[in-house]
Amino acid sequence: MSDIIHLLPDSVANQIAAGEVVQRPASAVKELIENALDAGSTNIKLIVKDAGKTLIQVIDNGCGMSETDARMSFERHATSKIKKVDDLFAIRTMGFRGEALASIAAIAHVELKTKRTGDEIGVKIEIEGSEVKNQEACNSPEGTSISIKNLFYNVPARRNFLKNDAVELRHILDEFQRVAIPNPETAFSLHHNTTEIFHLEAGSLKQRLMAIFGSSYNTRLIPVEENTGIVKIKGFVIKPEFAKKTRGEQFFFLNKRFIKSAYLHHAVQSAFEEVLPKDSFASYFLLLDVDPKTIDINIHPTKTEVKFEDEKAIYAFLRSAIKKSLGQFNIAPSIDFDQEAHLYNMPLKPVDGIFKLPTIKVDPNFNPFKTDTPTGNKPSERELSNRNNWEKMYSRHTDNQLEFEVKQENTQQTIDTDWDNELHESNKKSTYQLHNKYILSHIKTGFMVIDQQGAHERILYERVLETFEKHKSATQQELFPKTIELNVTDFALVQELQPEIQSMGFDIREFGKNTFVIHGVPADTVNYDSAALLEGLIENYKQNFQELKSNKRENLARSMARNMSIKSGKALTQEEMNNLIDELFACKMPYSTPNGKPTISTISIDELDKRFRK
Numbered sequence: 211m212s213d214i215i216h217l218l219p220d221s222v223a224n225q226i227a228a229g230e231v232v233q234r235p236a237s238a239v240k241e242l243i244e245n246a247l248d249a250g251s252t253n254i255k256l257i258v259k260d261a262g263k264t265l266i267q268v269i270d271n272g273c274g275m276s277e278t279d280a281r282m283s284f285e286r287h288a289t290s291k292i293k294k295v296d297d298l299f300a301i302r303t304m305g306f307r308g309e310a311l312a313s314i315a316a317i318a319h320v321e322l323k324t325k326r327t328g329d330e331i332g333v334k335i336e337i338e339g340s341e342v343k344n345q346e347a348c349n350s351p352e353g354t355s356i357s358i359k360n361l362f363y364n365v366p367a368r369r370n371f372l373k374n375d376a377v378e379l380r381h382i383l384d385e386f387q388r389v390a391i392p393n394p395e396t397a398f399s400l401h402h403n404t405t406e407i408f409h410l411e412a413g414s415l416k417q418r419l420m421a422i423f424g425s426s427y428n429t430r431l432i433p434v435e436e437n438t439g440i441v442k443i444k445g446f447v448i449k450p451e452f453a454k455k456t457r458g459e460q461f462f463f464l465n466k467r468f469i470k471s472a473y474l475h476h477a478v479q480s481a482f483e484e485v486l487p488k489d490s491f492a493s494y495f496l497l498l499d500v501d502p503k504t505i506d507i508n509i510h511p512t513k514t515e516v517k518f519e520d521e522k523a524i525y526a527f528l529r530s531a532i533k534k535s536l537g538q539f540n541i542a543p544s545i546d547f548d549q550e551a552h553l554y555n556m557p558l559k560p561v562d563g564i565f566k567l568p569t570i571k572v573d574p575n576f577n578p579f580k581t582d583t584p585t586g587n588k589p590s591e592r593e594l595s596n597r598n599n600w601e602k603m604y605s606r607h608t609d610n611q612l613e614f615e616v617k618q619e620n621t622q623q624t625i626d627t628d629w630d631n632e633l634h635e636s637n638k639k640s641t642y643q644l645h646n647k648y649i650l651s652h653i654k655t656g657f658m659v660i661d662q663q664g665a666h667e668r669i670l671y672e673r674v675l676e677t678f679e680k681h682k683s684a685t686q687q688e689l690f691p692k693t694i695e696l697n698v699t700d701f702a703l704v705q706e707l708q709p710e711i712q713s714m715g716f717d718i719r720e721f722g723k724n725t726f727v728i729h730g731v732p733a734d735t736v737n738y739d740s741a742a743l744l745e746g747l748i749e750n751y752k753q754n755f756q757e758l759k760s761n762k763r764e765n766l767a768r769s770m771a772r773n774m775s776i777k778s779g780k781a782l783t784q785e786e787m788n789n790l791i792d793e794l795f796a797c798k799m800p801y802s803t804p805n806g807k808p809t810i811s812t813i814s815i816d817e818l819d820k821r822f823r824k
């Protein structure tokens with residue numbers, strides 16, 4: 211029998227390896243920009259079409275390549291950055307594996323144009339699927355321009371796996387920011403289709419952060435700086451009062467490379483411990499610089515985890531550096547938690563000091579404050595089911611023993627109800643609010659306790675889902691439309707979600723760079739600050755994102771419900787409490803919040819009797 215083992219042709223080997231380096235357009239963007247930085251560029255332009263699926267082009271003014279180097283750069287393990295094993299322990303460049311260009315060229319149409327500083331003439335090389343199609347001398351400015359067209363054209367499985375443009379663009383924006391932030395001395399720009407998304411001048415780190423996240427960061431940033439023998443720390447943290455409930459802006463860079471580190475994150479979070487409101491995360495942009503010898507640099511190109519030799523010491527230095535900054539900038543004493551807490555709760559803003567439950571405007575005849583129907587008007591569907599549920603709970607059943615299931619932390623309880631309408635009315639009046647948090651109400655067998663926030667979340671959640679289903683939502687037009695400026699990633703997110711947000715009843719329109727104008731909000735939210743409402747929605751959406759990745763509507767409905775719900779701590783009037791109970795029992799699933807927590811708990815007279823040993 212003949213031998214069967216043979217070496218794979220380079221093109222096949224490259225294509226297999228490419229899968230590790232290039233997973234999506236954003237990975238190619240990262241590799242190309244890093245190469246441009248390694249080439250000493252002071253100006254780097256990124257041009258992207260259709261979220262990188264059609265074109266990714268990076269133009270730099272770096273050192274350029276000779277004709278031979280240009281050709282060599284596409285070979286696997288071809289690099290100018292290391293020569294011997296020892297070099298591995300002194301790496302200061304972003305790349306060193308010599309894999310990126312070979313990988314990219316295996317799965318795309320690539321055109322490279324490059325000219326070294328001082329050379330008369332440049333070179334152009336065209337490659338398709340690892341095969342050189344053309345090489346010629348050309349006129350070219352100093353530096354390198356590399357275009358990647360039709361990424362994954364020969365790997366249909368990968369291409370089909372790509373997400374829609376909005377998602378892929380967001381990945382690109384993430385990678386772009388991760389390189390642009392730690393390199394503020396280099397100018398960057400990013401064009402997507404016909405729009406210039408970023409135009410970042412060379413400047414300081416603070417200027418760079420403001421250019422990316424908005425000029426409001428000017429007053430939000432607190433500098434951090436510390437030089438120890440082991441680590442140099444430089445960067446900014448965000449003042450605690452601007453902390454977010456999502457893990458939004460958390461950037462560590464190690465020797466200018468973006469890294470993730472739960473361990474170091476903990477150090478920062480613990481430095482903020484005393485000054486950060488509960489459930490909030492510190493935001494930070496921190497550049498750490500260590501001797502490359504003391505880290506394990508042999509990490510996978512697409513991974514962001516790192517191993518340090520002096521992990522514990524770095525933790526301690528980082529924590530104390532931040533504590534020092536917070537102290538110097540007098541953060542600790544100036545925080546008033548009661549004052550600040552409201553910022554994070556997104557409370558209802560009462561008009562005229564009177565708290566009103568939002569009312570839905572979907573059905574013009576529907577009045578949630580009324581349980582009886584005006585003569586001549588047909589009761590709405592919601593009203594009917596609402597009354598029906600109430601009646602089930604309270605009215606006298608023929609055999610006086612209507613069984614009513616209440617799911618409560620996986621145990622099932624039966625409430626037998628015995629109530630006539632008169633009693634029902636009088637008892638509704640005697641609902642009682644406990645600690646501005648729970649509503650107590652009689653039932654025949656005892657009483658029930660309703661979590662006001664959870665109950666309201668359930669109500670709002672079902673309303674939003676209903677508007678999605680029925681494509682029927684009412685909008686309250688704003689008298690004075692508000693503009694809202696977002697950071698680039700949030701802007702891209704809102705663009706992606708715009709159809710859904712629109713169908714919830716928002717009327718938002720793009721207005722130039724990173725800005726939306728809010729012309730209207732859902733009709734049942736007239737008492738809100740519209741910008742705060744939209745911002746809160748985005749924040750909640752991001753918070754839910756890990757869990758509900760693929761389900762936009764579910765996420766939006768939960769986010770909106772969480773965002774708008776009456777919070778614990780809110781005093782309610784009798785009418786509001788009754789109304790809340792009415793609406794809760796009109797829900798399809800009144801017994802749990804959208805996140806599956808119970809909304810209602812019951813306590814029976816029997817239970818009470820036992821307590822009093824009767």
Ligand code: ADP
Nearest residue numbers: 245249283289290305306307308309310311354
């Ligand atoms: P690595 O960056 O790991 O060395 P790459 O495949 O990314 O590997 O690049 C191979 C080589 O091509 C680099 O080492 C560098 O010499 C050269 N090169 C790539 N991009 C550029 C560029 N924009 N300007 C100058 N040289 C470049």
Ligand code: MG
Nearest residue numbers: 241245305310
């Ligand atoms: Mg590289």
